[in-house]
Amino acid sequence: MSEELLKLQEISKSFGGIRALKNVSLTISIGERLAIIGPNGAGKTTLFNVINGVYKPDTGRVFFANVDVTDLPAFKRTRMGMARAFQIPRPFPTMSVLDNVMVSALFAGKFKSVGEARERADEVLELVGLANKKHELAVNLTSPEKKLLELARALAPKPKLLLLDEIVAGIPPAEVDRIMLLVRNVSEKENIAVVALVEHVMRVLKYVERVIFLHEGRVLMDDKPEKVLSSETVKNIYLGRIYD
Amino acid sequence: MDFKKYYPLIPMFIISVILLAVRLAAPELSQIVSLALFYVALGEAFNIFTGLTLYVCFGYVAFVALGMYGSGLALKYILATSNPPLVTTILFSFAVAGFFAFILALVVGSIGLRLRGAFFAIATVGLSEGLKNFIEGTGIWGGSSGLIIAGDLISSYGHETYVFVSTELADYLMFAVYVLSLLVMFLITKSRFGYGLTALKEDEDVANVMGVNTVRYKLMTFVISAALAGMIGATKMLKDLVIYPPQAFAISYTVEAIVITMLGGLGTVTGPVIGGLVYSILKYMLTVSFPGLQLLILAPVLIAVCVLFPYGIVGWVKRRFRGTLIDYLLV
Numbered sequence: 186m187s188e189e190l191l192k193l194q195e196i197s198k199s200f201g202g203i204r205a206l207k208n209v210s211l212t213i214s215i216g217e218r219l220a221i222i223g224p225n226g227a228g229k230t231t232l233f234n235v236i237n238g239v240y241k242p243d244t245g246r247v248f249f250a251n252v253d254v255t256d257l258p259a260f261k262r263t264r265m266g267m268a269r270a271f272q273i274p275r276p277f278p279t280m281s282v283l284d285n286v287m288v289s290a291l292f293a294g295k296f297k298s299v300g301e302a303r304e305r306a307d308e309v310l311e312l313v314g315l316a317n318k319k320h321e322l323a324v325n326l327t328s329p330e331k332k333l334l335e336l337a338r339a340l341a342p343k344p345k346l347l348l349l350d351e352i353v354a355g356i357p358p359a360e361v362d363r364i365m366l367l368v369r370n371v372s373e374k375e376n377i378a379v380v381a382l383v384e385h386v387m388r389v390l391k392y393v394e395r396v397i398f399l400h401e402g403r404v405l406m407d408d409k410p411e412k413v414l415s416s417e418t419v420k421n422i423y424l425g426r427i428y429d
Numbered sequence: 430m431d432f433k434k435y436y437p438l439i440p441m442f443i444i445s446v447i448l449l450a451v452r453l454a455a456p457e458l459s460q461i462v463s464l465a466l467f468y469v470a471l472g473e474a475f476n477i478f479t480g481l482t483l484y485v486c487f488g489y490v491a492f493v494a495l496g497m498y499g500s501g502l503a504l505k506y507i508l509a510t511s512n513p514p515l516v517t518t519i520l521f522s523f524a525v526a527g528f529f530a531f532i533l534a535l536v537v538g539s540i541g542l543r544l545r546g547a548f549f550a551i552a553t554v555g556l557s558e559g560l561k562n563f564i565e566g567t568g569i570w571g572g573s574s575g576l577i578i579a580g581d582l583i584s585s586y587g588h589e590t591y592v593f594v595s596t597e598l599a600d601y602l603m604f605a606v607y608v609l610s611l612l613v614m615f616l617i618t619k620s621r622f623g624y625g626l627t628a629l630k631e632d633e634d635v636a637n638v639m640g641v642n643t644v645r646y647k648l649m650t651f652v653i654s655a656a657l658a659g660m661i662g663a664t665k666m667l668k669d670l671v672i673y674p675p676q677a678f679a680i681s682y683t684v685e686a687i688v689i690t691m692l693g694g695l696g697t698v699t700g701p702v703i704g705g706l707v708y709s710i711l712k713y714m715l716t717v718s719f720p721g722l723q724l725l726i727l728a729p730v731l732i733a734v735c736v737l738f739p740y741g742i743v744g745w746v747k748r749r750f751r752g753t754l755i756d757y758l759l760v
Contacts, residue, residue: 259638260637260639260640260641277631277635284627288627288636292625292636292639297621298621302621320752
């Protein structure tokens with residue numbers, strides 16, 4: 186049994202009358218890669234916001250690396266090793282690509298000197314394939330490049346848990362494979378757990394070991410990818426009959 | 430040790446040496462040089478807060494004025510109680526000046542810097558006016574009749590030293606404060622602190638999520654900037670030897686500090702130096718050739734510069750020569 190990294194215990198969260206999450210419990214192990222799927226409005230992004238501290242759950246606890254982090258603000262969880270790549274990239278626009286990644290390494294990671302942070306940033310930019318753009322201003326990048334920068338910023342602090350919010354949405358299919366392959370390689374090399382939120386599961390299927398199906402704020406299935414995708418419920422609610 | 434990152438200090442060193450050399454070699458130009466030194470120092474101190482965070486304090490002159498009062502009071506106090514050497518007196522008055530401004534910034538900043546951007550600017554508008562009215566109304570520190578230190582200096586050190594202090598020493602002290610501000614600004618931009626501030630300036634929310642303690646960082650630059658402004662005030666006190674509330678708290682100093690940093694390049698290290706030089710020379714020449722009209726002519730000139738060079742002179746040059754040696758050396 187591998188060691189657990191993140192544990193959600195009976196999480197519920199409501200917005201007014203809408204119950205976005207209903208008693209969600211799940212455990213993620215160190216180095217594990219999984220996808221959370223579900224239709225629009227299933228509660229995927231709310232779940233992420235509860236995990237990284239943007240929202241506090243109404244009930245339930247969040248444990249990260251055996252510490253109860255339910256009451257910790259986002260930036261403290263970031264410093265503990267949670268990294269999140271946002272669905273809509275929000276780079277520091279008039280800073281260079283390199284500086285963008287350096288800020289993350291300096292403040293979210295354990296790189297306390299500018300020199301060390303620059304080395305780390307160079308390393309990560311090489312990894313995601315943005316090394317030739319490192320002196321460009323972030324505002325001048327194309328949309329797929331901004332996604333890569335978002336990924337680089339998330340990886341720079343050497344996180345233990347990487348939360349990818351629709352990292353492949355709006356990316357050309359050929360690039361999706363490159364990005365997902367890269368994520369898998371880093372995850373294997375540095376033992377990073379990866380949670381990917383995706384609406385189109387087929388695009389990332391072969392890169393994950395586990396799929397959680399979220400529907401109307403509940404975990405309906407939590408199993409190996411092929412099992413989840415062959416289940417009747419998932420076909421009915423989410424995939425539609427064309428995958429038969 | 431990576432010495433390369435200190436190469437941008439070379440052009441700054443050259444500019445500073447030229448300034449100092451002109452002051453030493455051409456006493457007939459001393460009036461314009463001391464004007465330039467004051468504006469360059471003021472611009473750089475102002476830049477440390479506003480250039481690095483993009484927050485504007487409209488009551489900024491209060492720190493200069495409080496520095497003047499702090500040094501004046503310290504000088505009066507120390508000369509009344511003992512008869513120390515000149516160096517001790519000056520060092521003591523500078524320390525008190527910096528401390529006065531520091532405390533004011535700490536109080537104003539800890540409350541005000543929880544506000545965002547424009548709201549902070551609005552909150553600080555009343556700062557200098559409020560302090561001025563307080564001093565005039567309560568009559569403390571000489572009230573509206575001002576604080577005069579000329580007599581104290583003459584009786585303690587004699588007439589010759591007194592003349593030397595206000596005509597020579599004050600200029601060199603201003604030069605020292607200018608060099609200090611320049612170095613502080615340069616070291617901040619090259620440090621982890623500086624990266625956090627740049628992130629904060631670009632997007633305060635994202636910076637916070639990335640682990641930057643934004644409120645503390647804003648406060649730190651504010652108190653550093655204020656303490657330097659206080660020391661500029663101390664030097665100005667030695668130069669003028671007298672302080673009256675309406676002149677000390679004149680809003681024009683705040684406006685001039687904004688203009689100088691905008692003109693030179695907000696947030697750049699060398700910007701206020703270039704901006705301060707251009708501004709003081711322009712102001713001096715206009716005062717000589719069109720007395721009384723200088724502000725009227727200066728305003729459109731400055732508006733034009735700000736429209737044509739929104740990133741300031743240094744910012745424009747850096748963009749024009751992006752990626753070249755000039756971009757690298759001109760920080």
